[in-house]
Amino acid sequence: KVRSVVAGGEPFSLTAGVREMIPVTSCKEGKMGIDQGKYVRYTPEQVEALERLYHDCPKPSSLRRQQLIRECPILSNIDPKQIKVWFQNRRCREKQRKEAAQLQAVNRKLTAMNKLLMEENDRLQKQVSQLVYENGYFLFFKDFFIVDANRLCCACCRVISIAEETLSEFLSKATGTAVEWVQMPGMKVWTSLFDFLFCLLP
DNA sequence: CGCGGGCCTTAGACTATAGA
DNA sequence: TCTATAGTCTAAGGCCCGCG
Numbered sequence: 001k002v003r004s005v006v007a008g009g010e011p012f013s014l015t016a017g018v019r020e021m022i023p024v025t026s027c028k029e030g031k032m033g034i035d036q037g038k039y040v041r042y043t044p045e046q047v048e049a050l051e052r053l054y055h056d057c058p059k060p061s062s063l064r065r066q067q068l069i070r071e072c073p074i075l076s077n078i079d080p081k082q083i084k085v086w087f088q089n090r091r092c093r094e095k096q097r098k099e100a101a102q103l104q105a106v107n108r109k110l111t112a113m114n115k116l117l118m119e120e121n122d123r124l125q126k127q128v129s130q131l132v133y134e135n136g137y138f139l140f141f142k143d144f145f146i147v148d149a150n151r152l153c154c155a156c157c158r159v160i161s162i163a164e165e166t167l168s169e170f171l172s173k174a175t176g177t178a179v180e181w182v183q184m185p186g187m188k189v190w191t192s193l194f195d196f197l198f199c200l201l202p
Numbered sequence: 203c204g205c206g207g208g209c210c211t212t213a214g215a216c217t218a219t220a221g222a
Numbered sequence: 223t224c225t226a227t228a229g230t231c232t233a234a235g236g237c238c239c240g241c242g
Contacts, residue, residue, distance in 0.1 A: 082233080085234060
C-alpha cells in the first residue's frame, strides 16, 4: 500500500485503484512533490476543472491564473505555482500527442507505399524473368530466322511502351500525381531494329 | 537580475500482461 | 489466482533562454 495525497483536497491512499481516506498532514515540499512518501495527484474534479480552463485558454498569464483560482473554488487549495506547472505540463502533453499522431499518419503512408513497392518489385521480377527467357529464345533463333524488321521494331517499342505505362501508373499511385515521360539527354532508347539486334549480341 | 516558459528528466502511481 | 515486470501517465525538479 502506497500513501498518496490529493493537493489541497482530501488525502487518500491508493491500493489497486481503490481510494481509502487516511490522515496525512501536508505535501508541500520535497522532490517530485513527495513528502514522507506522499505523492500529489489531483482529484478528477480538479483535473476536470483544469481541463475546462485549459480548453478556454491554454496559456493563461499569471494574473489570469490567479483570477481563475479565485473563480474556481475547487482549485483554491492548489498552490498557484502548481497551477502554473500543470498548465506547462498540459501544453507539453498536447504537443507530444500531436507529434505522435503526425508520426502515426506518416507511418501509415509509408507502410502503404512500402506495400505498393513490394508488389511492384514482385511484378517486375517476374517481368525480368520473362524477358530473360525471351532474350535467350531470340539469341538461339536469331541466326536461323529472318524476322520482319518493322514488326520486330514495333514489338520492341510496344514492350517499352508497356513498361513506361506500368511505371507511370505505379508512380502516380505512389505519389498521387500524374507522371509524364520526358526524354532526358543520354537516355538509351531503341530507335531501330539494328539497335535492338545489337543489344541482343553477347 | 528575477521571473516565467520551454524542454528534458525523474520517480511515484497505476495498468496490462506473462508466467508460475 | 497471485506475483513480478514492463509500460504508461503525470506532478514536479532542474536547466536554459528571453524579456522587462
